[in-house]
Amino acid sequence: MFRFRLDGSSGVPPYLQLVHQVRQSLLLGYLREGDRLPTVKDVAADLVINPNTVVKAYRQLEHEGLAGGRPGQGTFVTATATPVPPEVNQDLRGSLEAWLRDAGEAGLDDEAVTALIAVARRDLKREREKVR
Amino acid sequence: MTQDDADGGVPALRTDRLGRRYGRAWALRDCTLELPAGAVAALVGPNGAGKTTLLEMISGLLEPTEGQVSVFGETQRAGPAQLLALVGYVAQDHPLYRDFTVADLFRLGRAMNPGWDQELAAARAEVLGIPVKRKVKSLSGGQQAQVSLTMALAKRAPLLLLDEPLASLDPVARLEFMRDVMATAADANLTCLISSHVVSELERFCDWLIVLAHGRVQLAGSADDLIAAHRLLTVPRATQDAELPGPVIQRTDSDRHSAVLVRTDPLRLALQGHASWQAEPVSFEQLVMAYLQRPATATTQDDPAPAAARPRPSTKAVTR
Numbered sequence: 001m002f003r004f005r006l007d008g009s010s011g012v013p014p015y016l017q018l019v020h021q022v023r024q025s026l027l028l029g030y031l032r033e034g035d036r037l038p039t040v041k042d043v044a045a046d047l048v049i050n051p052n053t054v055v056k057a058y059r060q061l062e063h064e065g066l067a068g069g070r071p072g073q074g075t076f077v078t079a080t081a082t083p084v085p086p087e088v089n090q091d092l093r094g095s096l097e098a099w100l101r102d103a104g105e106a107g108l109d110d111e112a113v114t115a116l117i118a119v120a121r122r123d124l125k126r127e128r129e130k131v132r
Numbered sequence: 133m134t135q136d137d138a139d140g141g142v143p144a145l146r147t148d149r150l151g152r153r154y155g156r157a158w159a160l161r162d163c164t165l166e167l168p169a170g171a172v173a174a175l176v177g178p179n180g181a182g183k184t185t186l187l188e189m190i191s192g193l194l195e196p197t198e199g200q201v202s203v204f205g206e207t208q209r210a211g212p213a214q215l216l217a218l219v220g221y222v223a224q225d226h227p228l229y230r231d232f233t234v235a236d237l238f239r240l241g242r243a244m245n246p247g248w249d250q251e252l253a254a255a256r257a258e259v260l261g262i263p264v265k266r267k268v269k270s271l272s273g274g275q276q277a278q279v280s281l282t283m284a285l286a287k288r289a290p291l292l293l294l295d296e297p298l299a300s301l302d303p304v305a306r307l308e309f310m311r312d313v314m315a316t317a318a319d320a321n322l323t324c325l326i327s328s329h330v331v332s333e334l335e336r337f338c339d340w341l342i343v344l345a346h347g348r349v350q351l352a353g354s355a356d357d358l359i360a361a362h363r364l365l366t367v368p369r370a371t372q373d374a375e376l377p378g379p380v381i382q383r384t385d386s387d388r389h390s391a392v393l394v395r396t397d398p399l400r401l402a403l404q405g406h407a408s409w410q411a412e413p414v415s416f417e418q419l420v421m422a423y424l425q426r427p428a429t430a431t432t433q434d435d436p437a438p439a440a441a442r443p444r445p446s447t448k449a450v451t452r
Contacts, residue, residue: 006336008336013356013359014335014336041315041318041319044314044317045311045312045314045315045318047336048307048310048311048314048336048337049314049336049337050172050314050317050336050337050338050339051172051314051317051318052170052171052172052339053339054318
């Protein structure tokens with residue numbers, strides 16, 4: 001049976017952490033279509049969290065088409081994620097490493113790099129929202 | 133259980149301008165709240181804020197000086213017995229009859245509560261390894277807390293009040309105690325109101341938040357909604373409160389910039405926000421702490437938010 005974790009210090013709301021874990025586990029192949037997710041009560045007791053948080057996470061997963069409830073049986077994974085093909089992953093990693101080397105040579109430390117990535121990501125997101 | 137009653141939209145708890153005065157001092161005043169069925173609510177406030185007074189009035193142990201309480205639509209006027217049957221109360225100091233054995237306590241619970249679930253009580257005692265033939269006073273603090281919780285749960289009341297339930301427990305016992313509360317809440321559609329001043333622990337347990345301070349409600353509502361309704365802004369120091377897109381809850385001034393917690397919504401922020409401002413979401417803990425630290429003169433959440441840019445007293449909370 002799949003088990004959730006909770007990181008109290010991450011600042012990410014608990015229900016989102018649960019959603020992320022299912023998404024990530026799908027991508028990594030730890031969860032497959034047809035797998036049953038633990039019951040709301042089991043997750044609430046296991047992680048010692050509010051059951052409504054679990055309900056909310058499961059609803060979000062249903063909304064995203066990743067899971068579905070079967071009456072009387074529980075919540076099941078309904079989607080297979082299409083993992084990124086390994087060669088694409090490799091290429092992206094290569095170009096990122098090259099960029100990081102350039103940044104290092106230009107004198108940016110880790111913090112500056114993280115800040116720059118956050119800003120670029122935010123700008124891209126805004127751009128995309130404007131297009132819509 | 134009573135979840136069917138609740139489907140009609142009757143809130144689990146409603147208090148209307150509830151107040152209690154001791155002599156000349158008001159311990160709690162003007163307390164108007166609503167708690168939907170199935171919510172797990174955190175009741176947060178500094179010592180002396182009126183938390184225990186509120187819980188005792190809800191449980192029927194303490195008579196309000198003014199205002200009224202209704203639990204699943206039942207008010208005190210229907211008779212205190214009706215109200216008492218709907219509320220399970222675990223008091224702060226777990227006041228059990230210390231010379232009674234656990235089995236005696238269960239017998240007492242059975243005699244006094246028509247809905248008593250002896251099976252649940254016995255099963256919990258066994259699972260928790262509580263020796264029912266022992267006297268209460270010989271049990272550890274954690275076990276006493278668990279007995280107190282068992283008494284409240286076996287009563288099968290749909291509203292459970294927990295007053296500082298974790299205060300006397302070590303970290304492992306706290307976790308076990310809350311594990312039971314969370315599992316029961318999932319099972320029985322229980323509505324819980326949990327008072328605490330350990331703010332950092334509450335986020336994972338609670339989806340509803342009530343902040344009491346200075347004998348009044350400062351903030352109340354669904355935790356998600358409240359977090360969504362606040363932003364942490366970084367603005368130039370010269371920015372006046374009136375220029376900000378909503379009531380200022382807390383402001384920390386540095387030499388050139390200020391960090392301001394504002395009650396606002398995304399639309400308002402987009403319309404009234406300034407390009408140089410940085411807006412960040414607020415965390416559960418930041419939100420609670422900001423409201424707890426508000427001076428007594430600050431206005432409560434009952435202000436109509438859009439009327440916002442009302443003048444505030446010049447007491448700027450300086451937290452550094």
